[in-house]
Amino acid sequence: MRQPTRRQDYKITLLFLLLLTLPLSAQDLDYRAPLNGPLLVTGTFGELRSDHFHAGLDFRASTNTPVYNVAEGYVSRIVVSPGGYGQAVYVDHPDGHRSVYAHLETLRPELLDTVRARQFAEEKFRQDLRFDSTAFPLQQGEQIGGVGNRGHSFGSHLHFEMRDAKTDAALNPLDFGFSIPDTRAPQIRNLRVYELDNHGLETHIQTFKIAESRGKYRAPDTIVVGSPRIGLALKAYDRQNAMPNWNGIYGGELYADTTRIFDFRFGRIPFEETEYLNALTDYEEWNKNTSWYHRFWALTQDAMFLETAMDKTYDGSLRLLPNRPLPVRMLVNDQAGNVSGITFALVYRPQERAPQPRPHQYFLPAGERSIIDNGAMRLELDADALYRDLFFRYAQLPDASAGHLSHTHQLHDPLTPLHGHGKLSIRPDQHIADSLRDHVFLGKCQPDGQWSGNGGNWTDDGRFRANVYSFGDYALFLDTIPPQVAINYFATDLRRGAGFSLLITDNVQGALQYRGTINGEWVLLEYDIKNDKLTYNFKDGDPGPGQHRFAIEVTDRQGNSTVWERSFRR
Template sequence: MRYSLASLIFVLSTTAAFAQLAARIATEAYVAPLRGPLLVTGTFGELRSDHYHAGLDFRASTSTPVYAVREGFVSRIIVSPGGYGQAIYVDHPDGYRSVYGHLETLVGELLDTVRAAQFAEESFRQDLKFDSLAFPVARGQRIGAVGNRGHSFGSHLHFELREILGDVPVNPLQFGFSIPDRRAPQIRSLRIYELDGRGHEITATTHKSGSKDTIFVRTPDVGVAVKAYDRQDAMPNWNGIYSATVFVDSVRQSGIEHARIPFGDTRYLNAQTDYREWQKETSWFHRLWALPRVPGLRGSAMNDGPALKLVTNRPTNVVIEVRDYAGNVTTEKATLVYRPGDEPEFTQPHQYFIPAGEESLIEREGFSLYFPENALYEDLYLRFTVLPDDSADRYSATYLVHDALTPLHGRAKISIRPTKPVPDGLRERVYLGRCDEKGQYHSHGGKWTEAGSLETTLGSFGDYALFLDTIPPTVRINSFPRNLNRYAGFSVLITDDVSGGGLAYRGTIDGKWIFLEYDEKNDKLTHNFSEGALRPGKHTFELELTDARGNTTNWKRKFTR
C-alpha cells in the first residue's frame, strides 16, 4: 500500500516518531537565503533597545543575491526610510512566512510593481499586499539582493521566519540552515539582587564570572541575572544567547529560551533585563526570575520562575546554564548564603505610589497623567516635580516625571494645559515634548482637548512641557553640483531641530514630481536620473519640506543636465 506524504504524517501522528519526522520534513524543505557560508552577525532573541531581535542577520556584500527559502508567494513588500528599508515577505504552504529585510534591490517584476505604485501615489513609502496568484516563487528562486537600507548600519540580510497565524517570529535556526558552531557561549558576569518581601530591588552587585564561589547576601529573597554572549565559528561578533537556566541544588528554578517571540510580547524585554543598567551603562543583563507583576506569557522569551528564597545561614548551590542553539553549554556556579543582621531597607523617596496592574490617575493643576493597568512591570514610587518656566519657546511649566531609568510597558497618557494664552495662529505649532539630559527636544505631538490641554501618550519617563516650534526644517547639499552632465543623480540632506514626528517632502523638476529615495538614518534624499526621462538642458529642482508641526521649507536649485 502506498501513502501520500499527508497520509503518512497522519498515521505517524500518534507515535513518538511524528515529531522527529515532521522536523526533518520541515528542515529539508528549506534552503538558505544566501549562497555560500552563512555569516551570522545577529541572532534571534538578541537584546535590542525596547525589543528582541526578530530574526538572524547575515553579513554579505551589497548586491549579493537573495533567494526564497521555500516555494510560496510574495505576500507583501514594504518600502520605508527606516525599519527594514526595503523588505519582501513570502508565505509558504507549511504555515510559515519568510521575511527578507534591508534589500538593496528587488527582482524585475517586483521592482516594477513597487515603482508603479510609488509614481502613481507620488510617494516613496509603500506597503503593498498581494494574493497567492500575483507573484508565486519557487524554492531557491532569486527575489532580490542584499543591501543597507532602512535602520541598518552595514550591508547585511535581515532574515526572519514567522508563523503566518498571528505573524509570530520564530527562531530560524530550527529550520536546519547550516551554520557551523562549536563555540560555547561566554558568561561575562553575574548580578545578584537583594529584594524585599514584595520583590522590590534594594541593592544589586555585579560579580565577574568565576571571581567568587560564595556570595553572602543580607536578604532571604534574591534575584540572579547573567551577562552572556555567543559566537558562531565563522564570525567574531558577540551575539545573543539561545537560553539561560537557573538550577538550585540541581533542581530547575527558572529560565529563558528564545524559540518564538510574539511581537506583542517583545517590549517585555524591559522586564526580562536590567533596564536601569542598560540605560546607565549600555550593559545587558538577563534577569533569570519573573517579576511578580508581570503576567506569564505563552511561548515567548520571558523567564518563568520566581526569585530565590534562601534559608538563614544555609548555603544554596546555584548553577546558571547558558546554551546556544547548537547545544554548546557554559555553566557558572555560585553558593549563596543569607546572613541576617544588617538587612538593607527598601527606601524610595516619592510623591505618588502607583501600583502595578491597576489603573491610576495623577491630577494636578494644569496637568494629568493616566496609567493603564498594563503600564508598569513593578509598583512605582513616583517622583514628581513642577518647575515654573517662562521661556519664550515654552507654554507651560516643566514637569519632571520620575526618571528615564524606569521602564514603561504600556503607554501612559499625559495632558498639559498652557500657563499662558496660545495665539490661534500658533496652536498647531505647539507640541508636548520631552527635553533630555543633553538639552535636545523630542516631540510627542499631541492633540488639543475641549478643556484646552494638549494630550498625547508617552513611552518613557522624563521632563515634559509644552514647546513652541516655529523653525522650519533645513536642506543642505550632499552631492549636487550645478553641472550634472556626468552624474547619475544628486542628493541633499534634510533635518529638523526637533526629533519625532518625521518629515514630509515632495520634490519636482521643472514642476513635475520626481522619485526621491529617503534614507532616514543618514537624513538623505537621493534622485537617480534613471528613474525618469529628463531632456538635456537647464532645469530647476524644487523641494517642499514640512515638519510634524506644519513648518515648511521651499528649496530650489538650478542645474544643467
C-alpha cells in the first residue's frame, strides 16, 4: 500500500488540528441539570417582566442548595453587585455556549478567595472579574456554589441561563435537554380586541374572559368591531407538573382563516433587544393593573426579533372587509409541545363614529429624531425612541415647594413606552449658588408621590440635563440631606457574634457609596440594595480580641455624606 507523502501527511495533520478547533454542536455536549433532584420551575424563559423578557429559568431551592456546573468548561466571569444578579458565575463551554448561575449565596472556595482578594485589593465590594480558560477549568458536575437570594431576588432560588458565548444572546435552557416533566397545556384567561386607526393607535378596546371546560377554551363565536384594522392580544400562562406557579408561555400563533398571520417563539433573546417587550405587550395595561397581555402584532417592525416562521415585514394586525366574517384561530404553546387555542369570527360593521380627539401640543412621528425646546425644557428623542406616532401632551406647572428649583414639566404620560432613553434638559427658575450646584438633580415623580433621582449634569447654556427612561413628571431639585445609617444588628459585645449589620437609606432613590473601617483599616461590607442592608462577617476579617472602633462614611449621588461610628468588644 502506498504511504502518504509528506505533503499529504501535512494536510492530514492540518485537517486534524482544524477539527479540534471547530466548535461542537449543541448535541455534542450532554448537559446535566444545575441542581440535583426535581427541577422546580418558578420562572420560564421569555416570561414577561418590567421592561425585559426573563432571560433564563428560575428554580426554587433552599439557601445553600449545591449548584453544579452543567458541562465541561471554565469560569469566564464572576460578578458581585448589590442588585441585579447579586453574585453570579459564568462558565464558557467548548461547544460555544455559556451557562450562568445567579443570586448565589456561596461560591466554591477558590472562586471566593479570588473575589475576596480583589475586593480587599481595590477596597470595593462590587466586582466584575474576567478569566481565561486556564484560571478555573471545570468538569461537568463540579459544584460552583450554593443557591441564594442575593441581588434583585425576592426568595431563595437559582436563576439559570444558557447563552451564545460569541454574542452573549440568551437562549432557552429548555432547548438543552433538561428533564422537566410538563404535560399541562397553557391556560388562556382573556382575549383583547383592539380597533386601530391609521397611526396604529387604539381607538376602542374590547376584553373577553375566556371560558374553560376540561382543558378546552371558548371565546365568543362572533366579535363585532367598528374598525377595518384590528390587533389581538391574549393573557395566557403556563405551568409545569411539579409547581403551581403561573409561568410564561413559550410561543403563540395567529391564523386568519387558514393563513398564519403572526407567530413567535421564545428561543433566543439578545439582551440589546429585550426592551422591545414593550412593543409586544400591552404596556398601558401592565402599568395600570400589573396585568400582562401578549400582543399578536408588533407596534414596530424593529420588535420582530423573536424566532418566527412568518414574514417579518408584516406586523400581524388584521384588515377586515365590511360585513364579511373573518375566521380567526389563536394558539399558545409551551416548550414541551402542549397547545391551547381559541377560535372565533371577527366582523367589521362600519359605524358613524366621531373621530377620537387626541389633544396634544406636539406631533412626534415614529422613526424620526425629535427635539422639543421651549427654552425652559429641551427633550431629545432618537429615531427609535417611539414605537408609534405620538400625539405628545406637554404642560409646565409652577411649583414652589421646598427643594424645587424649577417648574414641573409634564412629559406626556408614563403609560406610553419610551424605548431606550431620551435626553431631558431643564432650566432652573431661580439662581443657584455655586456651592449648591453639585447638589442639584433631575427628579421624576413616582406613583407614591416620592421623587426618584436621574442624576445629570450642567450644560453650557445653563440647563441641567439627564437621561430619562420613561415619560412622566420631571423637575429640578436641591438635595442637601445626607444619608441615614441605622442599626439592624450591632451589639456592643460581639465576642460571640458572627458579625453585624446596618441599614443605609437616603431621601432620594438610588444606590449609595460607602466605606467602612475598623480601627482605621478598610473592611468588607456586603451590600444588599433591595433591603438597604450592609453586612459585615468576622470570617472576612476578624480584628481579634479587645475593644474596637467601627466607622462608616455613606455618600449619596449629590455628594451628601454621613459619618457614623460605634465601638464594640470582640
